Amino acid sequence: MSNLEIRPAPVRRSVVVKAGVERSFAAFTGNIGRWWPKSHTIGSSPPVNVVMEGRAGGRWYEVSADGGECEWGKVLLWEPPTRLILGWQVNGNWKYDPAFVTEVEIVFTALEGGGTRVDLEHRNLERFGDRAGPVRDAIGSDGGWLGILRSFAANAEASEG
Amino acid sequence: MSRRSSSAATALAALADPTRRELFERLRAGPRAVGELARGVTVSRPAVSQHLAVLKAAGLVRDTAAGTRRVYEIDPKGLGAIRAWLDDMWGGALQSFSAELDKEIEDGDKTNNSN
Numbered sequence: 001m002s003n004l005e006i007r008p009a010p011v012r013r014s015v016v017v018k019a020g021v022e023r024s025f026a027a028f029t030g031n032i033g034r035w036w037p038k039s040h041t042i043g044s045s046p047p048v049n050v051v052m053e054g055r056a057g058g059r060w061y062e063v064s065a066d067g068g069e070c071e072w073g074k075v076l077l078w079e080p081p082t083r084l085i086l087g088w089q090v091n092g093n094w095k096y097d098p099a100f101v102t103e104v105e106i107v108f109t110a111l112e113g114g115g116t117r118v119d120l121e122h123r124n125l126e127r128f129g130d131r132a133g134p135v136r137d138a139i140g141s142d143g144g145w146l147g148i149l150r151s152f153a154a155n156a157e158a159s160e161g
Numbered sequence: 162m163s164r165r166s167s168s169a170a171t172a173l174a175a176l177a178d179p180t181r182r183e184l185f186e187r188l189r190a191g192p193r194a195v196g197e198l199a200r201g202v203t204v205s206r207p208a209v210s211q212h213l214a215v216l217k218a219a220g221l222v223r224d225t226a227a228g229t230r231r232v233y234e235i236d237p238k239g240l241g242a243i244r245a246w247l248d249d250m251w252g253g254a255l256q257s258f259s260a261e262l263d264k265e266i267e268d269g270d271k272t273n274n275s276n
Contacts, residue, residue, distance in 0.1 A: 011248045015255040017262045027262050035261035037253045104251075118258070120251055128243050 010123035017116050021108045024116040025081035028106065029054055033063075052086075054078065060086060071096040082108050088122060102127055175219035180204055181212045185235075188222060192234035 017024050027035075033049035047062035047070070058075040073089035073096070086104040091097040102124040109117045175181055184198055195213065199206040213233055216222045223236040 009244075011244065011251055013248070013251040013255050015259045017259045018266055019262050024262065027265065028258060031261070035254070035258045037250075037257050118255060120255060122247055122251060125244055125247070 010121050010125065012119070012121050014117060014119045016111065017118060018114070019116060020114055021110045021116045022081040024118065025084070025108050028108075028118070029080075029084065032060070036062075054080075073101070076101075076103065077105075084108075091128070100127065175215050175221055178212065178215075180208075181216055184209065184212055185216060185221060188233060188235050192232050194227070194230040194232050196230070198233065 019027065029052050032052050033047075036047075036050040038046055045064045045066070048065050049063040050060070051063060052058065052060040053075065056075055056078040058078070059071055060073060060075065061069045061071040063069055071089070073087035075084070076087050077083065077085035084106045086106070087101045088104050089096055089098060089100050089102075091100045102122065104120065104122045107119045109119065111117055180202060183202060187193060187198060195206070195210060198213070199209040202209060204212070213222065213224070217224060217233075217236075220236055222233050224231050224233045226232075
């Protein structure tokens, strides 16, 4: 029984925007630095921009004030203006890990009246718990999960305070 | 943000106790009955059951009945903190995206301006 399967449900989120699919896709991918919440980044300092390279195989990453880049992953599928799959390659230690890939699929669907529904699914979350996954290996260490939980709590309190 | 806060705080509190952390560590190897888990830890079996109840309440483990035994395993949805964080992140990101697009539409066509 050493092969415990951990299969958490994918994260699914949707939003309806007033723009058409082409404009929505362009804004989502091309102007990501304008709307990405500053509360959710992985670098050591707050980012000044978030960039997505608009092609399969392109990178997406945050840029810190000193010009340093903190990679999040690769663009896995690029089908403007309706579909996009991003690799979220930030592991359980909040570090970019090229060997770690979870998929974020974003689908843009035209609605009657000109709006667009944006459906997002972040899947393969079980990979956070796989193999020598840091989530499971470092569970008791300050640099591991407990450290992450502490920073969750600190961040949450800071954003509430 | 309160959901993330409470989820993180609950999981953190649950794992802050060394006995609970040890029990959780053992479950990483696979499902275990309460009796198995109680062997080799210094606290009594009722105390083990209480610790497991705390881990369960924090969403970190779940239990099933196997005959007369109660078997515990890591909750498949209990990568809880990470999943909650991602859920919160994407929810916030899409709301922020929608708000930015609305603002652009209201302000006129600014989509091609660079930062």
